[in-house]
Amino acid sequence: MGIVHVVGLGPGDLNGLPLGTYRLLQSGWPVVLRTAVHPVVRSLPELGVAYESLDDIYETSETFDEAYARMAERVRERARTHDHVIYAVPGHPLIAELSVQLLLAMNDPEVAIEIGPGQSFLDVAASRLRIDPIEGLLLLDGTQLASRLLHPRLHTLIAQVYQRQVATDVKLSLMDVYPDDYPVTVIRAAGVTGEERIEVVPLYELDRLDWIDHLTTVYVPPVQEARLTWREPFAAVGIVETLRGPDGCPWDRKQTHESLRKYVIEEAYEVAAAIDEQDPDHLAEELGDLLLQVLLHAQIASEVGDFDVRDVFARLSEKLVRRHPHVFGEKSAQSAEEVNAIWERVKAEERTKQESQKSVLSTVSFAGPALAVAQGVQVAAAKVGFDWAKLEDVWDKIKEEMNELEIELVRDRRRDTAVAEELGDLLFACVNIARFLQLDAETLLARATRKFTNRFQYVERRVAESNESWSDISQETLDRYWNEAKITLPKEN
Incomplete structure (x- = not known):
């Protein structure tokens, strides 16, 4: 041997x-x-x-x-x-x-x-730079550097910067994380008597040095200003943790999964609106607001030991890999249609594993606007015969729910859970009417909201023209303006 x-x-x-x-x-x-x-x-x-x-x-x-x-x-x-x-x-x-x-x-x-x-050159470099690696040291290969590998809070040494082209690639990756003028130290031939050279330069000048060779290492010091870390994902995680901490924000500390539910939906809609506006800056801002909801929920869960943000990332990564066997596995897909078929097959397998007894509602997505979910549930139930016989029966149900709601309101329990329950039942029954008429409840509500908005804005204009304030104008005048709007404005399609 x-x-x-x-x-x-x-x-x-x-x-x-x-x-x-x-x-x-x-x-x-x-x-x-x-x-x-x-x-x-x-x-x-x-x-x-x-x-x-x-x-x-x-x-x-x-x-x-x-x-x-x-x-x-x-x-x-x-x-x-x-x-x-x-x-x-x-x-x-x-x-x-x-x-x-x-x-x-x-x-x-x-x-x-x-x-x-x-x-190692690490020993000499640490000595020349007068840094203690125990504070946190990141050693990276300049030939394989990517901005996702960087951590601006740590001492960073980038080796194998053996030519100016590599220095250019390193510079561009660093600029994704650090300011263009951030000071970096270039060390050549550390420990070689008579050949050692150390120079501090702004980041944008890194590849302008004409003495870079196979003995060159680049040192990036840890950032001291918190704002320079804000582009790092875990910086936001830390900020949210602080907001939920003992010395944090009273509003953030009192939130629960349930209290934040409406904000998740609201932020998702605002992302959709920003997409429609085709404004990249606004979209980035709204995506940040939506991400805040994710981080808040993850932090709340971590405080009781349910899961933390790393579990969220892990489950997302696992699902992405599992649902893309044509990328990470042995299957292949050459078109969007083939990808969709694979996606649906994987999701069907996931549902099969999750359900010991398949429900007739298993095809309904409960993640969506409440009206759309209600209509989806009704359609699924109707497919197995669980439905009203005729439209008149649905109308009778609406009257029944209205009467029950009125009874609760007469009892002057406006904030009681019974009122909320009966009002919910009434809304659900109204969805049934829309479904029987083969109309989309979500579209109907959006159209009604748009009609109200247009008419109200007409009233606003008339109030402004009258030079009266909202507090002084009479109810009779407002009713007249409203009726004008109904006559003047075009009908909604």
């Missing part, structure tokens, strides 16, 4: 070479370097160390992933023909070293991997 001793050459020149690595290099065993482009390598001949470099693989590979896979394979081949092989990489063997991770993942029974000493 061959043994691969993976060691790090440290972050800088020979002064930073770990003693353990030095001793292994002096062992006489074959030395394989991931790259000879490292400050220590120029001193190896003086130490009497012969080596093989894998730089040729960079030149003959189309991608870095391919290159690192080939490097791991070549090191394994060397271990099969030698009892001991030293694989030396820049810095530390397990920090930003994909070839080492691939080598470990091979799990070859004929090749043992031993991780040896090394010093």
Whole structure:
């Protein structure tokens, strides 16, 4: 069995070479370097160390992933023909070293991997920047940076910024989170005597530096102003938590799932209105208001241990993956129609699992405006014969509900639950009339509301023309204006 001793050459020149690595290099065993482009390598001949470099693989590979896979394979081949092989990489063997991770993942029974000493550039960078990583440190790869990976409250080090094009990509990703003029520190050749360079520049100038090379790291300090975190999703989560806290807002603290119900519906309608307006700024604002409702409900639930906002995200992600097997699974879909068919099939499977006995109302969506839901329930029940025989029977039911409501009102219990219940029954019965006449109750109510709005605005104009105030104008005059509106305005379609 061959043994691969993976060691790090440290972050800088020979002064930073770990003693353990030095001793292994002096062992006489074959030395394989991931790259000879490292400050220590120029001193190896003086130490009497012969080596093989894998730089040729960079030149003959189309991608870095391919290159690192080939490097791991070549090191394994060397271990099969030698009892001991030293694989030396820049810095530390397990920090930003994909070839080492691939080598470990091979799990070859004929090749043992031993991780040896090394010093990471993190140590030198932290020393030069005078930061304590325990405060929170985020280490990211500049070649795979995405704004969603950033956390502006943490110290952030971005490695592998080896050329100006990578610096441009890094800059653009950072600008999604930080202001364009946010100060960043560029460190080159940290720990290399005579070559080290550190410069603070505004973010927008990051890719204008002409000395960026393979030894370059970018440091982004944590933000100090709270407003600079407001574009981060969990910043809003924290604000809502504060609002619900002991020293928060009295209104927010007293809310419950039930008290917020109407606001969820209201905000959803305002989002729809903003979409109709085709105003992006207004839409962004209204989507934020709707998201606030989600965060409030999640916070309320977390306070009693039901769920928290992470559970909301998790269930959403799980559902999206489950309902898109053509994206995340083995199924395929080439058209919107095929996607819809898959979607409906998955939802049907979900309903089957949830229902031990299928209800005739299982096809009704209870998530929607109350009138639309009521009409949907009535239609579903009617399909199995649970319905009135004729329109006159429905009309009699409306009269019955009106009488019951009147009885409750006469008792002067206007705020009692009995009044609310009877009024609800009356509204439900009115929906039945609309359904019998094959009319949509939601549309009828919207039309009636629009008709009232137009007539009321006519009355407003007449009041303004009369130079009278609402408090002074007589009821008789208002009635006359209202009748004028009924005659003057065009009929609703």
